[in-house]
Amino acid sequence: MSKATNEHLLQMQGQIQSINEELSSQRATLGRLSAELVAQRQENDEFRRNLLNELKALRRQNQSLLDNLYDNNLLLGSNDRSEVKPLRNYDLQTPDGKIYLGEDEYIYIKEADATFDSRIDTGAAVSSISARNITEFERNGKRWYRFTIEANDHNIEVEAPFVRTSIIRQSSSQKSIERVVVALNIKVGDYSAQTEFTLTDRSHMQYPVLIGRTMIQDIAVVDVSRDHIQGRNKDTFLVLNGDDYEKAMKEGNDPNAEYKAKRESMAGQVAFPSQEYGDNLGPNSENALPAVRNQRQDEANDKKLRQEQQAKANDAATTAQDKATDKATDKDAAAKDDAKSDSKADADTDSKADDAAKKEQ
Structure with a gap:
């Protein structure tokens, strides 16, 4: 190997070493920036949580002030208590009347007569509900569907009217799937409505019911930092998400124990x-x-x-x-006899008078 070649190799090794040192420096810089980004993200999340808590505190303070104004009749300028209107609960509603929904909410479905722990998904256009054994039938000349909701080791039979057919395009397989859309009556908090649901098998998913943006648009604001804001009606059968149900069963806690006890008490026992x-x-x-x-x-x-x-x-x-009739009859007969006697006496008197007059003549 010539001297020139050795010098060239040494020069290349020096360049490689310089590049490696620069790469190491850049890796260290990237690591530091990544750590700073993580810290900044955590700081931003903490700031956001604090800001939300402060906003909630301000809402409660504003509500308290308004309550005091109403109580003192300052806002209405009247002593008429009948004009006082109840205030909104600003933990459940926005000032313009929209309801707050968390990432998860309890949704009551009338046709199933059950409350479902549901996922609120603004990325989905239409709501969907778990359905198996889907069967079409006719009712009053209209198209209906019967299906089974399998969740929490229970089978719930549901019947609902047909609305339309929806074409779902899956981004993963680039295929289109045709799904039936039915109308169901739902209730969340104090809000009730009839909304559309696509029928699909969600038995392998955590949530049997998914609420899309079509239902919540114009009526709700989603706060993903909270869940189950609106609460639920404890007098209905509850269907939990998969993880919560398994956890409750392992701990020996039946989520519907109170509901079943009430049902047995209402229906009677042995x-x-x-x-x-x-x-x-x-x-x-x-x-x-x-x-x-x-x-x-x-x-x-x-x-x-x-x-x-x-x-x-x-x-x-x-x-x-x-007896009263007989007595009245007897009285009438006696009166008639008296009348006859009087008439006969009068006639005898008249006859005697006539005879006396003739003798005098």
Whole structure:
């Protein structure tokens, strides 16, 4: 190897070493910038949370001030309490009347008679609901669909009217899928509406119900930093998301224990014998109801007794009326006899007077 070649190699090694040092310096700079970005992002998130908390505190303060103004009749300028209107809860509504929705919300669906822990997804245009065993049928000349919601180890049968067919384009496979769209009545918080849902199998997903922007536009503001803002009706069957349901079951907590207890209490329980009445409709023999056959017999006896009493009353009234009629008849006959006697006496008197007059002549 010549001297020139060695010098060239040494020169190249020097350049490579210089490049490596520069790359190491750039890596260190990138690492530092990345750490700064992470710290800045965390700081921004913390600032955003603090700002949201301050805004909520300001809403509550404003509401308190308005309450005081209304209470002191300063805002209305009147002593008429009937003009005072209830204020909005600004933790649940915006000042312009829109409701707040969190990342997850409890949505009650009337046709299923159940409340679903649902995901609010502004990226989806139309809402969707988990559906299996989809069957088309006709009702009153219109097209309807029957389907099953499988969630939380329960099967809920639902029937809903057909609205239209939607074409869903999947970005992953570049394929189009045709899905049925039905109308369902929903309620979240105090807001109720009929909205459209596409039928799709979501049994393998966390949430059986997904709410799209078509339903929430113009009526709600989504705050992804919160969840379950609107609360739920505890008198309805609850369907949790997959993870929460599995966690509750592992801990031995049935999310619908209170609901089931209320349903059993309303519908009655197993009948127990009663010492006094026999069969009854409750578990407490002291509060037992009469058996149906005994109740029917008692009703028949009461009806028969009422009929007998009514018949006796009718007979007594008829007898009294007959006596009154006979008495009136006797009085009329006596009056007629008296009248005849008076007429005969008058006639005899007139006859005697005539005879006396003839003798004098």
